[in-house]
């Protein structure tokens with residue numbers, strides 16, 4: 294039976310434990326560039342002992358940013374500042390990953406701490422036109438996004454391809470495609486946001502076409518021996534929306550396209566949904582995908598207790614646990630978890646810390 298501190302080998306990569314930092318936008322870039330902030334933020338979590346660190350949703354084109362301050366990888370200029378962070382993370386034992394994303398109809402908003410109006414930014418306010426499978430705004434009453442044409446879909450897929458190649462050049466050894474939280478790919482999945490009548494809308498096959506095509510293009514550009522994951526909103530949690538059963542079917546298809554792991558999140562595709570939030574509330578979704586599709590999964594969502602995290606791995610409900618907000622509170626969570634689980638020594642921080650803090654006796 295595997296435990297939280299057991300290594301995990303996927304393709305040519307071995308994670309030193311099953312603890313990952315969930316991708317978290319910092320909304321702290323200019324023109325998409327990573328900065329000292331990103332080096333310290335990501336670097337601290339590498340020092341803290343995480344096995345995997347997935348850098349924030351990184352836009353494959355400027356239009357695909359959630360806010361003007363999002364990170365990006367749409368130009369070669371973005372590579373070196375990110376490479377600085379991957380070198381540091383790898384030097385201190387963490388596997389550096391990146392989530393490539395396009396925000397679709399949820400793009401062009403303010404940083405969350407400024408979002409008093411909860412409205413998209415207009416062009417005058419420094420925003421831009423949002424794009425989506427269908428001209429259906431995220432919130433009723435907002436300006437409708439532009440419906441993507443066939444050729445525009447191809448352009449975006451090409452942007453994912455180019456960003457994949459840049460991610461490799463930046464030194465990442467784990468790639469994630471963002472197919473969750475109401476952003477572009479998820480908005481193709483859900484019948485609530487996808488009203489198309491062409492080959493990208495309607496049936497399950499058509500609604501998943503954008504994701505499967507994009508995954509295929511990215512997989513072909515990403516080294517075969519490196520892990521590739523997809524984050525899904527496994528369910529919309531709402532009548533008439535995308536379902537867990539559909540996620541299981543999509544995961545089977547993605548597995549045959551070379552996807553190694555499904556990162557199981559949920560929701561945020563439509564507003565005003567009441568989620569069953571609580572300790573480990575999305576673990577059941579990871580379990581459903583893992584058992585139903587026979588693919589490795591990551592569980593995420595209010596995982597903050599070491600015994601809980603260890604049990605999720607031990608009971609085979611996920612292969613990796615990803616921690617989001619808890620990792621912001623405590624970058625040394627893996628170290629603290631090793632003490633709580635009475636497994637001292639299973640997380641070793643770099644020597645300048647380790648020789649002082651390891652419990653003795």
Ligand SMILES: Cc1cc2nc3c(=O)[nH]c(=O)nc-3n(C[C@H](O)[C@H](O)[C@H](O)COP(=O)(O)O)c2cc1C
Nearest residue numbers: 315316317318349350593594595596616617618619
């Ligand atoms: C500040 C912040 C930024 C986030 N940014 C992203 C992101 O870039 N991509 C993503 O897939 N999820 C993002 N999320 C969601 C987290 O990855 C995670 O799924 C969610 O916070 C639930 O985990 P938690 O309960 O451990 O925080 C973000 C969450 C937070 C708190």
